[in-house]
Amino acid sequence: MRSAGCTSCVDIAGAHALRPLSETVGLGYAFRMRWTVPNILTTMRLLAAPGVAVMFLYFNRPWADWLALALFVTAAITDFFDGYLARLWKQESRYGAMLDPIADKAMVVIAIMVITGYSGMNPWLILPATVILFREVFVSGLREFLGDKSHHLKxxxxxxxxxxxxxxxxxxxxxxxxxxxxxxxRPPRAGEGDVPVNISHAAVANWIGLALIWAAAGLTAVTGWDYLRKAAPFLKDTP
Known part of the structure; x- marks a missing residue:
């Protein structure tokens, strides 16, 4: 006949044996819940950020430009759909909330570095690019410093x-x-020599792009100041 003590030993041993299994099942369930479609889109956007630069390492121009453009635009579109689908399907998660701004910053920072390099270090691009990069680093530092109070910088x-x-x-x-x-x-097109001022498609695109990047830099500076204002009460030294 099995003694009560032995039964207790078996129960204790069984509990220890089953606990890792239950923990494993729990982690597996959490892992499956984390990898929803919105979170997959966000993760793909993060991975696409260095992919933009990689295009210029493995492809010749202008193929590198077109592939980088296609990859960047595709990734940018997911920035809308991941949040929209997460709200629509009620799949909002801490993982997605954490990764989404990181993916956005990675895309913007890497793409700006690539464009600035291939623009011949155009000063009209360097200045707004500097404002954008400075703000992104500054706000990220603020959030890291605030720690558990970073929710004030939503x-x-x-x-x-x-x-x-x-x-x-x-x-x-x-x-x-x-x-x-x-x-x-390319060689000159027929009739171009007769045109007093030849405005190319590239020049038009660059002018529009520069105007937009300056506007974006303005918004970037305003939002950076807003985050600093919200963080200011937590930066004061207590007596």
């Missing part, structure tokens, strides 16, 4: 407009760099 509607303006400007600038490379390597 993404505002104006900040979302800022991100949209940045992405549209970058897409137009990518178009301009690709067109400029094509037009630089």
């Amino acid at each position: 993404v505002t509607r104006l900040a979302k407009w800022k991100t949209t303006a940045q992405m549209i400007a970058i897409a137009v600038l990518f178009l301009g760099t690709g067109l400029a490379y094509l037009e630089a390597g």
